[in-house]
Amino acid sequence: MDRGPGDRRRWLLDGLFATALLAIGLAGTAPAGLNQGVHAGPVAYPPVVVAALALAVRRRWPLPTLAVVVAATTGYLMLGQPYGPILLSFFVAVYTVAAHLPVRTAAVAGAVALAALALYVFAGVRPPGAVGLMPVAAWVVVPFAVGVTVRLSREAAARSRSDEARRLADAERLRVAREVHDVVGHGLAAIHLQAEVALHLLARRPEQAEAALTAISRTSKEALDELRVTLTVVRREETTDGRAPVPGLAQLGHLRERLAGAGVPVTVETTGEPRPLPVAVDLAAYRVAQEALTNVLRHAGPATAAVRVGYAPGEVTVEVTDTGRGRPAPADRTAGSGLAGMRERVTALGGTFDAGPAVSGGFRVHATLPTGEAT
Known part of the structure; x- marks a missing residue:
């Protein structure tokens, strides 16, 4: 199916954005581990690569993108790897769902993402326990709120243009x-x-x-x-x-x-x-x-x-x-x-x-x- 210039431009921008996050993830994961006193082993990098590259299609397929990123991020944390640039990919995936899908659908997806991260909180290699629930919840709530705000603002602007027309x-x-x-x-x-x-x-x-x-x-x-x-x-x-x-x-x-x-x-x-x-x-x-x-x-x-x-x-x-x-x-x-x-x-x-x-x-x-x- 042929796509218009706008679609091609979005594909290009999302691809460049995913490439930039991939570079940040590959370059920043090891230093992040050193700062936390945690060694980022070879197993840390496949999830980082998968989470970053999935964002290349984030606006085309928001829900599948979020599913892939949540799985990669949860697996990364369950293996006891340090908090690092992979969380940027997670934030972007949650934001994209909230900004481009109806609130109810986005809320369900966000709840599933939070539940998946709860596995890490209580069952990871180095689980933070109940004390980790608050920051993990913020990883979902903050980008979700930003995405919903952007979507509502965009819809209000569209309504204003429609009313003016x-x-x-x-x-x-x-x-x-x-x-x-x-x-x-x-x-x-x-x-x-x-x-x-x-x-x-x-x-x-x-x-x-x-x-x-x-x-x-x-x-x-x-x-x-x-x-x-x-x-x-x-x-x-x-x-x-x-x-x-x-x-x-x-x-x-x-x-x-x-x-x-x-x-x-x-x-x-x-x-x-x-x-x-x-x-x-x-x-x-x-x-x-x-x-x-x-x-x-x-x-x-x-x-x-x-x-x-x-x-x-x-x-x-x-x-x-x-x-x-x-x-x-x-x-x-x-x-x-x-x-x-x-x-x-x-x-x-x-x-x-x-x-x-x-x-x-x-x-x-x-x-x-x-x-x-x-x-």
């Missing part, structure tokens, strides 16, 4: 839904009103009905083009055909024509010196105007509307007023889209948003967006 995915879905709502909702609202006009005029004034049907055709094409561009931007692909620009305040003229075709006269007024805006700000400002005018189509009744765009140092403002009924959209239309969607767009960019009945009648939507320029 899920949050980003949810935010992306909300953004896509908002974009599609703004594009499709506005286009369908205009098409609906134009269709109503065409049906009303079809029998009595067919020439005017034809104009309404032409407006429907134009509006639907523009909405489809804008939806195509929106989805392209969402996929982070570059548009190469240039048939429809990314929406921004420069398209307010087209928006005004679309509303006029649906029977809602719209005036557009600009104050200050128009200038290029950050893409996100330009899009948000346009969407505020678009959604506010869509609400005029849907809910204001017979009305006119005015859009005022103000360019000031460090910010741009968009205000939409109408002469309609002065009531906001129904609550079920504002939750998550509509007015709520406009507010989320604006506040996400650090701006302010306000919507409500205008003092002079009708309804007013006002948004201020920072442009991030030095003032």
Whole structure:
């Protein structure tokens, strides 16, 4: 079975680590015996070699590795050999089981390892007796605790990454839904009103009905083009055909024509010196105007509307007023889209948003967006 680069790298690192422990074991066992007044005979080295080399597959097969290392270490100690580098191999094997296996499985394996070492405590060539239980237990408990801590930390980090990925995915879905709502909702609202006009005029004034049907055709094409561009931007692909620009305040003229075709006269007024805006700000400002005018189509009744765009140092403002009924959209239309969607767009960019009945009648939507320029 082919293995990926990550697997091969782990195999290599574990092999190098095992080789290093083997070198330490071969070089350090005899000096360790001299320090303890115990001669490390020839029988000491085979267990040292087996325990060290077993670690080359420790992450691939943690339990078999631990079994081999425990058997080698227990045999080494039962033969009366000195405490030495072989214990490093034992510590690493216990740690690996705790760090890579479920706690219950690792705990059972650790208990078996402790029981095996208990044979040495009471039945070895030079058994330490009951006084040796405490240090022998520490040989198992300490690396086991370190391994469990590392595993829990690793799992917590993985959960955090998963939660962050899920949050980003949810935010992306909300953004896509908002974009599609703004594009499709506005286009369908205009098409609906134009269709109503065409049906009303079809029998009595067919020439005017034809104009309404032409407006429907134009509006639907523009909405489809804008939806195509929106989805392209969402996929982070570059548009190469240039048939429809990314929406921004420069398209307010087209928006005004679309509303006029649906029977809602719209005036557009600009104050200050128009200038290029950050893409996100330009899009948000346009969407505020678009959604506010869509609400005029849907809910204001017979009305006119005015859009005022103000360019000031460090910010741009968009205000939409109408002469309609002065009531906001129904609550079920504002939750998550509509007015709520406009507010989320604006506040996400650090701006302010306000919507409500205008003092002079009708309804007013006002948004201020920072442009991030030095003032």
